[in-house]
Amino acid sequence: MRYIEPHAHMVSRVTDDYQDMVAAGCAAICEPAFWAGFDRSSPAGFYDYFCQLTEHEPRRAAKFGLPHYCWLCINPKESEDVLLATEVIGLIPKFLGRPNVLGIGEIGLNKNSRNELKVLELHVDLAARHNQLILVHTPHLEDKFKGTRLILDVLRSDPRIRPERCIIDHVEEHTIRMVLDAGFWAGMTLYPETKCTGARSVDMIEQYGSDRLWMNSACDWGVSVPLAVPYAALEMRRRGQSPDQVDKMIYQNPLKFLSQSPNFMSHCK
């Protein structure tokens, strides 16, 4: 089995996780910029984080033979302070030329506030001006349905944005249809308690097909499972899906979307 982990926060994980993922067939890992679990106090904190994502973490992954890529942004959880967010967004262009950067993400909304929406629009504008792929975080739990609708409104209102170059992550049964119907890619995040289980992800594949869809672990510093994608692949096999169907879901689909970035896996194209 081979797979691409399209969403993992490896700065929060131990090296044993890298080893386990490679042993399970992971061929590449992609790390969106994320909230650290506490608010960074200045743009300088984000500068250091972007250096970590573009310099240190790729070296750490390389020790296990694993290509590491990243997405850059200020996470929606820190978007209430628009001045801070504006300054951080101003730092990003100087990092976009680095070889492991795939695009702008994970941007989006957290509590669906007016300021979060303003910062989302700033990120979308940044991506459009620099022709970058977009990875979108949708809010948690009771905020997801409303936030997904607001996010789709923002993306659809900008004529520069092409849906096939955006992935809307963390979809569940009540949001997947609106995302796919609007032409965007959708990500299913496999969490033990919140978001989506492996069995439910296979339900959605059976209902909506496997086009423009991927699965990820989004493993971070919270309750999460770095091997969630290969475990979901096992669930697909238990449900009677063929090895080719599994390969499409966990390898070919992320490869297809991410290859829209010239930086991604050039040796696999």
Place this chain on the structure above:
Amino acid sequence: MNRQQLLDLYFLEARSKLIDLAAFFDRLDRAEGQADFRLNALTRALDELRRPDAARAEHVLLNLSDPTVEPIPAATTKAACGAWPAKS
């Protein structure tokens, strides 16, 4: 997969989750003090299990969701609790 195969695959897991949920409600009944909107939300969402169509998961999620469309004035917390208070 047909229904028999799905029952073979998932029945015991579903049974276990159902008993866990029943035990959770029992635990709440035995405890003292006031509950909050989350208990009402969970109880109300249970009704969706009796829907006649194959959209129960979607409707449980919708039942626990904020149905409004306007952005809130400001985020005063980062966390989500799993149910929308204003619906209860």
